[in-house]
Amino acid sequence: MKADKTSRTAQYMALFRALETRLQAKDRLFSDPYAIHFLDQKLRLATRLSKYAVVRKYLENTIQKKVPGAFSSGIARTKYIDDLLQNAILNGVKQVIILGAGFDTRALRLDFIKSVPVIEIDHPNTSNFKIQTYKNRLGKIPENIQFLQIDFNKQDLDQLAAQHQIDFSQPAAVIWEGVTNYLTSAAIKSTFSFISKFAKGSHVIFTYVHKDILENPKSFLGGEKLLKDLNKLEEQWTFGFIPAELPDYLNQFDIQLTEDSGANEYRKKYVPGRTENGYEFYRTALGIKQ
Template identity: 75%
Template sequence: MKTDKTSRTAQYMALFRALETERDANDKLFSDHYAIHFLEAKLRFAARMSKYSIIRKYICNTIQKKIPGALSSGIARTKYIDDLLQSTVANGVTQVIILGAGFDTRALRLDFLESIPVIEIDHPNTSNFKTETYKSRIGNLSKNIEFYQIDFNKQSLEELAAQHNFDFTKPTTVIWEGVTNYLTEDAIKNTFSFIAKFTTNSYVIFTYVHKKILENPCSFLGGEKLLENLDKLEEKWTFGFRPEELSNYLKQFGILLLEDMGATEYRAKYLPNRAENGYEFYRAAMAIKQ
């Protein structure tokens, strides 16, 4: 991705959350009234018009044809991560860090985070766009949210932590959503090493893609076309895990895998009445620092 623009895929995820917000109260997993503010004009218009069932059906069918399974996977995964995060807070977490925060709005929309410090870390371009959008659309933000900027070409997470005096003694949950598939293996290792600095009973909630999608895209519905489109957007996927190897991989950092679900599983859990195929390669996991 070019460094002078925000992620197109982040826009799509915000669109998915905005579409979910327009559903009837008894038919939606969550509401995110902030997501729509991050959308370009035509996507914002589409989200607002989706309150009409015939238009919603057209939008959802169009998304399913272009990116099979992405919409339902994205919505179910959002709710799954929300619930995982809430469980960690119930277990004593007193600080949340969101790596590569993008257009994540959990710090604002989840009531159980109101009194918990939330640190969002992202590239300066995305972070500036987000904070300016918040200021212009929402006004003053809660004092529990901090926005820190990092250019990984110039600075490490350790340097950022030293600059801002991170407290590694606080039980912390790190959310790392929609990022690992864009990184190198060294960057993955460095990030898990950083996460491992936090105290015992800290958590990491992260997403990843099945390594098989990178090796043989045709093995998944819509996989080949998806990777081609990502290349055109200059948002190429570069890294994946094999689910059966993830637990052992994390052990080298003193981190224990607790949960690991693919799209088929979290869709079945949260959207049993919205049958949709595709995106089975996109997974979400939670682990704990021992």
């Protein structure tokens, strides 16, 4: 990410959520009325015009051409993580920690966590922009949300936790969406070590990319172009897992892998009517602290 800007990829995810929200209630997976406010003027206009079928079709076709599968898998993943989070709350989780929160608006749009303490941790550029956007649109920050700022590749989460007295004794649902693929292996290990300090029964919901997309991008539809575009944005992907190796990796942190789904799987579950291909390398996993 460029030093003086927010994440462009975070804005694209907000665009996908904003476009989904423009659908009629019976047709959409979720509603996110806040997502549009994180978009630049051009993307806000496109979102508003998407109420016209011809414009929406053009937008979806353009996105599919540029990043095959990203839109359909992105909205399906959003709903999938919403459901995993709700299940965590139902199973006794007492707090929500969102690592690399980006423009995630779950603390506002999901009724079932409005009374749950939420800590959002992110890069200062994105975090400050988000705080200001909330203040502009809501007048104030909701009392259950706390924003903490960190550069995951340069700073220590343990120091941040000590400084702000994060409570590890209460089981947490940790959401780590759209982040691991930008980090170093050392940062990944350090973060899972941090997550493992939360109480037994804590849930970690995270995304990752299949390691093969980094080593052989041509093996995935649109993979080579995607990596080139990310390089131009200075948001290069640097890390991936081999799915078969993930259970053993998590075991060292006393975290048991309970779900691990690729884009095709959660797309089939939540948007079975969509026929787009692509983005199969993007995966969502759930681990539970033992």
